[in-house]
Amino acid sequence: MITITEALHRKDRQRAEAEANADARTAELCKQIPALAKLDRELASCGPALVAAAVSGDTATLAGIEQHNLALQQKRRELLTLHGFRPDEDAPVYSCALCSDSGYADGKLCACVKKELAYAAYTSAGLGKGLRDKTFDNFSLQYYEGEDRARLESILAGCKKYAQNFGEDSRSVLFMGKTGLGKTHLSAAIAGAVAAKGYRVLYETSQKLFDTYEAARFGRSDAPDTDKYLSCDLLIIDDLGAECGSQYTAATFFNLLNTRLIEGKPILINTNLNRPALEKMYGERVLSRLLGEFHVLLFAGKDVRMQKLSQ
Numbered sequence: 001m002i003t004i005t006e007a008l009h010r011k012d013r014q015r016a017e018a019e020a021n022a023d024a025r026t027a028e029l030c031k032q033i034p035a036l037a038k039l040d041r042e043l044a045s046c047g048p049a050l051v052a053a054a055v056s057g058d059t060a061t062l063a064g065i066e067q068h069n070l071a072l073q074q075k076r077r078e079l080l081t082l083h084g085f086r087p088d089e090d091a092p093v094y095s096c097a098l099c100s101d102s103g104y105a106d107g108k109l110c111a112c113v114k115k116e117l118a119y120a121a122y123t124s125a126g127l128g129k130g131l132r133d134k135t136f137d138n139f140s141l142q143y144y145e146g147e148d149r150a151r152l153e154s155i156l157a158g159c160k161k162y163a164q165n166f167g168e169d170s171r172s173v174l175f176m177g178k179t180g181l182g183k184t185h186l187s188a189a190i191a192g193a194v195a196a197k198g199y200r201v202l203y204e205t206s207q208k209l210f211d212t213y214e215a216a217r218f219g220r221s222d223a224p225d226t227d228k229y230l231s232c233d234l235l236i237i238d239d240l241g242a243e244c245g246s247q248y249t250a251a252t253f254f255n256l257l258n259t260r261l262i263e264g265k266p267i268l269i270n271t272n273l274n275r276p277a278l279e280k281m282y283g284e285r286v287l288s289r290l291l292g293e294f295h296v297l298l299f300a301g302k303d304v305r306m307q308k309l310s311q
């Protein structure tokens with residue numbers, strides 16, 4: 001987990017690096033184009049002259065130097081173009097165009113820093129390296145054939161689109177299908193992509209989620225906070241149905257679903273359970289919420305893990 005100060009220091013380093021690279025490029029160009037070096041010396045001399053004019057309050061001189069400075073800059077761009085370079089050939093390339101890697105835009109903390117903080121919070125919370133490694137890019141379709149492959153291709157495309165367009169009005173999603181068909185992989189890929197956009201994503205196995213509620217219910221002193229399940233922008237529940245079910249878990253799950261749905265906060269759930277099994281474990285009310293308000297994606301095919309093992 002990183003702090004704002006650390007995130008800002010990182011931006012400072014990025015900015016310094018971008019500017020050092022730009023300076024190195026300028027030095028190279030000046031060697032190739034002597035007229036550019038001469039122009040840059042002229043431009044550099046504008047600085048002190050501008051300060052002197054500003055201090056003395058001589059507005060006419062000040063305006064004159066400013067004009068001269070702009071004309072020199074224009075000449076510089078033309079000179080670079082003339083030699084076959086881009087007009088901004090040696091301008092620093094910042095990772096964030098909004099704040100030029102200063103970390104602040106319009107006097108406020110820039111979106112790039114907020115994004116980094118959100119992503120850091122997400123990667124430090126729960127999602128282990130095994131899951132962080134699961135991305136859209138390394139999701140393989142090679143184990144699927146025929147109709148299954150076509151279906152998975154369309155699911156993959158849909159998941160990418162979902163992550164790309166994720167926002168406050170995103171729908172909740174339910175992945176259904178037998179074990180070993182890539183549901184966890186795609187859930188983790190969505191988690192990573194949505195968190196990288198700066199949203200607060202919480203990825204939890206259903207076992208851990210219900211354990212946390214259970215601990216909070218009995219008021220254990222070390223009980224973790226359950227508010228996070230309601231406050232995060234996207235809650236991902238992995239392997240729903242793998243927990244030891246009880247009336248308590250069914251009621252807890254219904255309340256969680258209901259609260260998030262009412263507040264319009266999306267949930268992504270993956271489960272190996274089929275429709276009758278879901279109904280048996282959580283009851284009819286939960287089933288009707290899941291089937292009525294979630295976008296349901298059915299995974300089909302042979303167990304990918306078994307296929308990988310047998311190779």
Ligand SMILES: [Zn+2]
Nearest residue numbers: 096099110112
């Ligand atoms: Zn920025």
